[in-house]
Amino acid sequence: MEILVTGILLSGTYALIALGLTLQYGVARIMNLANGETLVAGCFVAFWLYASFAISPIYGLLIIAPAAFALNWAIYRFALRPLVNRAKNRGMLEVDSILATFGLLFLLQGLMLLSFGGEYFSYTFLAERFVLFGSAYGLNRVVAFAAAVVIALALYLFLYHTRHGTAVRAVAADPTSANLVAIDVARTAAFAFALGGALTACGGALLSTFYTFNASMGVVFTMKALIIVIMGGVGDIRGAVLAALILGVAETAVASLIDPGLTLAATYTLFILVLLFRPQGIFGRQTT
Amino acid sequence: MTAAPILSVNRAQKKFGGLIAVNDVSFDVKQGELLGLIGPNGSGKTTMLNLISGALKPTAGEIALGGKAISGLAAHHIARRGVSRTFQLVRVLPSLDAEGNVMAGAVFGHRRLWGEEARELAHRLLERVGLAGKAHAPVAAMTYIDQKRLELARALASDPRLLLLDEWLAGLNPSELKIGISLIDELRHEGRTIIMVEHVMDAIRTLCDRCVVMSSGVKIAEGGVAETLSDSEVIRAYLGDDDA
Amino acid sequence: MNLTSHEIRIGLAGAAVAALAATLPLFDQGYYLSISVNIMLYAALCTAWTLFSGPTHYISLATAAFFGLGTYSVGLWINHLPYPVLVGIAALVSASLAGLVGAATLRLSGVYFVIFTLGLAELVRQLVTWAQAKFTTRMGLYVFTDMTEEHIYWMLLALTVAVFITGWAINRSRLGFAMQVIGNDETVAKHVGIDTARAKIVLFMVSGAFIGIAGAISAPRYAYIEPPSAFNPMISFLVVIMALLGGTKRLWGPLVGVVPFTIVMDIVSARFPNHTSIVIGLAFLAIVYFIPNGVTGLIEQARAKWQARQTAVGEEKAA
Numbered sequence: 011m012e013i014l015v016t017g018i019l020l021s022g023t024y025a026l027i028a029l030g031l032t033l034q035y036g037v038a039r040i041m042n043l044a045n046g047e048t049l050v051a052g053c054f055v056a057f058w059l060y061a062s063f064a065i066s067p068i069y070g071l072l073i074i075a076p077a078a079f080a081l082n083w084a085i086y087r088f089a090l091r092p093l094v095n096r097a098k099n100r101g102m103l104e105v106d107s108i109l110a111t112f113g114l115l116f117l118l119q120g121l122m123l124l125s126f127g128g129e130y131f132s133y134t135f136l137a138e139r140f141v142l143f144g145s146a147y148g149l150n151r152v153v154a155f156a157a158a159v160v161i162a163l164a165l166y167l168f169l170y171h172t173r174h175g176t177a178v179r180a181v182a183a184d185p186t187s188a189n190l191v192a193i194d195v196a197r198t199a200a201f202a203f204a205l206g207g208a209l210t211a212c213g214g215a216l217l218s219t220f221y222t223f224n225a226s227m228g229v230v231f232t233m234k235a236l237i238i239v240i241m242g243g244v245g246d247i248r249g250a251v252l253a254a255l256i257l258g259v260a261e262t263a264v265a266s267l268i269d270p271g272l273t274l275a276a277t278y279t280l281f282i283l284v285l286l287f288r289p290q291g292i293f294g295r296q297t298t
Numbered sequence: 299m300t301a302a303p304i305l306s307v308n309r310a311q312k313k314f315g316g317l318i319a320v321n322d323v324s325f326d327v328k329q330g331e332l333l334g335l336i337g338p339n340g341s342g343k344t345t346m347l348n349l350i351s352g353a354l355k356p357t358a359g360e361i362a363l364g365g366k367a368i369s370g371l372a373a374h375h376i377a378r379r380g381v382s383r384t385f386q387l388v389r390v391l392p393s394l395d396a397e398g399n400v401m402a403g404a405v406f407g408h409r410r411l412w413g414e415e416a417r418e419l420a421h422r423l424l425e426r427v428g429l430a431g432k433a434h435a436p437v438a439a440m441t442y443i444d445q446k447r448l449e450l451a452r453a454l455a456s457d458p459r460l461l462l463l464d465e466w467l468a469g470l471n472p473s474e475l476k477i478g479i480s481l482i483d484e485l486r487h488e489g490r491t492i493i494m495v496e497h498v499m500d501a502i503r504t505l506c507d508r509c510v511v512m513s514s515g516v517k518i519a520e521g522g523v524a525e526t527l528s529d530s531e532v533i534r535a536y537l538g539d540d541d542a
Numbered sequence: 543m544n545l546t547s548h549e550i551r552i553g554l555a556g557a558a559v560a561a562l563a564a565t566l567p568l569f570d571q572g573y574y575l576s577i578s579v580n581i582m583l584y585a586a587l588c589t590a591w592t593l594f595s596g597p598t599h600y601i602s603l604a605t606a607a608f609f610g611l612g613t614y615s616v617g618l619w620i621n622h623l624p625y626p627v628l629v630g631i632a633a634l635v636s637a638s639l640a641g642l643v644g645a646a647t648l649r650l651s652g653v654y655f656v657i658f659t660l661g662l663a664e665l666v667r668q669l670v671t672w673a674q675a676k677f678t679t680r681m682g683l684y685v686f687t688d689m690t691e692e693h694i695y696w697m698l699l700a701l702t703v704a705v706f707i708t709g710w711a712i713n714r715s716r717l718g719f720a721m722q723v724i725g726n727d728e729t730v731a732k733h734v735g736i737d738t739a740r741a742k743i744v745l746f747m748v749s750g751a752f753i754g755i756a757g758a759i760s761a762p763r764y765a766y767i768e769p770p771s772a773f774n775p776m777i778s779f780l781v782v783i784m785a786l787l788g789g790t791k792r793l794w795g796p797l798v799g800v801v802p803f804t805i806v807m808d809i810v811s812a813r814f815p816n817h818t819s820i821v822i823g824l825a826f827l828a829i830v831y832f833i834p835n836g837v838t839g840l841i842e843q844a845r846a847k848w849q850a851r852q853t854a855v856g857e858e859k860a861a
Contacts, residue, residue: 110831
């Protein structure tokens with residue numbers, strides 16, 4: 011039970027990060043391998059706001075989200091759009107975007123290493139006991155989870171109940187047809203990429219309240235997010251949330267029952283199972 | 299002809315989600331026969347061809363080549379058993395020359411030749427389809443009919459037991475069409491077993507021994523060309539849909 | 543086997559270059575030998591990487607995993623088995639891992655493959671660390687041999703030559719022809735009877751085996767092997783950068799990237815150790831935006847342009 015609750019609490023932040031990536035890959039068709047760096051940047055900014063200005067990470071989201079939105083929009087507009095335009099086919103764009111986002115990954119990581127060094131950081135925020143089903147959990151984890159749920163719900167409402175959100179989903183489903191019904195595909199893609207970055211940064215800010223972080227841990231989170239996205243099915247919101255839950259619980263279970271050093275092995279086992287049996291994702295349907 | 303059929307399709311079905319593209323289609327193709335597979339656009343002809351060549355796996359039903367089931371096998375296994383095909387939108391291998399394109403068919407398919415043997419066969423076939431002297435020409439710069447010829451030579455290179463032509467004549471101008479039809483006619487006289495999906499009705503009338511008509515995923519008629527094309531249901535299926 | 547005169551000429555030129563490279567340790571035993579060992583190591587790794595990633599365009603980040611398995615194979619059994627046997631084991635273990643990874647991912651699109659290999663070294667590292675902690679008492683392994691830097695240099699040179707010969711043999715084989723067809727059009731490849739997944743897996747295994755051997759050869763250099771250094775993910779990224787920088791269309795292309803970039807990285811890590819990530823990031827971006835076909839691609843483009851201009855000039859004169 012304790013494992014289950016800890017796992018679920020962890021999965022809230024995972025879900026946000028994965029939702030960010032699934033928007034970027036599903037709508038903008040860019041496999042953003044620098045996603046984890048956006049997350050780490052979110053961690054550091056939240057830390058900086060809290061340590062220097064005593065701004066609570068929750069209010070910090072109001073600064074972090076728009077900043078990350080703007081930064082990711084700029085990255086898409088100036089670094090990635092040229093690749094989209096020059097690619098002759100999907101395969102070429104895939105290779106180019108992978109290499110370009112690798113470049114961003116190292117560049118951002120290098121800049122953060124320069125500014126913050128390689129040490130681990132953490133800060134104390136709401137480190138109180140919170141009793142749930144007879145066991146105690148960190149209040150910060152519970153608050154982070156609640157905030158993640160609120161953000162994910164807002165995203166869901168936006169995507170499924172607004173005009174703009176429907177346009178985003180249309181581009182995810184089929185860019186050519188979306189173009190035919192007068193949706194500005196290029197703008198929607200840029201918007202989705204930026205929104206994805208904002209979600210990921212929020213995930214990072216929330217993560218920093220209960221997790222020790224350092225400048226070079228981004229890649230591990232990119233991995234996890236990618237696996238969640240693939241498990242859930244690319245561009246699938248419900249799938250990503252469910253996959254995040256599964257991953258969070260599986261990781262917590264392996265860490266507490268077998269060995270904390272084997273979390274990646276747990277992630278990979280899930281990944282292999284998905285690749286072998288449902289490469290199109292949990293809810294995915296084989297395309298014609 | 300009472301010989302066992304080369305290909306027998308038995309109640310083949312293909313569903314894409316809720317859409318049934320091919321529903322319960324059965325027919326046989328005998329050794330040396332040229333079967334026309336016709337029908338209006340979207341009637342499931344190309345899907346049927348994809349089921350035979352293994353590009354798609356049937357949802358239900360069985361397809362057998364020479365009495366052995368091939369349905370559900372991967373495309374490369376089916377190719378090695380002796381089914382070769384051309385593509386609706388011509389597909390040549392642009393970084394290889396004409397010789398290399400044809401050798402690709404000879405090296406990996408039903409016959410698996412290698413080295414000089416494959417090269418010689420490629421040259422014979424290039425000559426056979428009318429591309430003599432163009433063995434080292436860059437294929438991307440070839441005319442449309444030459445690319446189609448090249449694709450045919452590649453399909454023939456494996457010495458297939460069954461040849462599938464997917465709208466091989468589409469897009470040719472009248473004089474090219476005449477060349478194309480006589481080329482297929484020669485293949486038929488050599489004893490090749492062929493299924494051709496085609497919209498060019500003249501070609502169907504001149505070439506085919508029999509034809510199968512599909513509409514909305516089901517087989518609506520089968521038999522000799524003349525009587526099938528005058529069948530009232532066939533006429534109804536075509537009118538309004540497609541005036542070929 | 544019949545060789546054309548062109549092939550014989552290239553073979554002789556290659557042999558001459560290799561022979562010249564082999565004399566290098568006679569001139570210097572210090573800094574230049576040490577950096578030459580690095581260059582030779584990356585030459586072997588990058589050509590082995592290109593063997594697979596060149597024709598398939600799949601970006602493999604599994605190099606560190608294969609390399610680490612190679613060094614570990616030596617570290618674990620150096621006191622029990624003769625060294626050549628260990629090199630063989632390294633090749634086998636790496637090829638097996640490549641086979642497993644390939645079977646799981648190479649049927650799917652390239653993204654899955656990149657992602658899978660991205661975490662592979664880290665996964666193997668976690669498993670090895672865990673197994674060591676559980677079944678042994680120490681964290682690392684000592685490798686004591688009487689091999690010197692020169693020996694390692696020569697072995698790596700021999701390995702690079704072996705990769706080239708293998709690459710040439712593959713190009714002449716059915717597998718090489720199959721890869722050419724797959725590179726042109728995978729659908730056609732399947733329909734002419736090529737088992738595309740198998741061809742890719744076999745090639746990935748060959749490439750992985752060579753990388754594993756490179757790890758085994760490098761093991762005596764480290765003297766003490768522990769998971770974080772043996773499975774250093776940086777190796778994977780450096781190999782990708784160097785190979786792409788040189789160009790992957792020809793097997794010798796990566797060499798053009800290996801020599802300058804190994805030297806640059808050596809200087810950067812000695813003088814600006816905090817800037818390595820930034821340099822790597824910029825290198826990736828430079829490749830994508832400015833030299834997508836590598837330096838050899840640039841040269842070929844320039845040559846094609848020059849030839850086109852020559853013929854144009856010739857035609858003008860004729861007219």
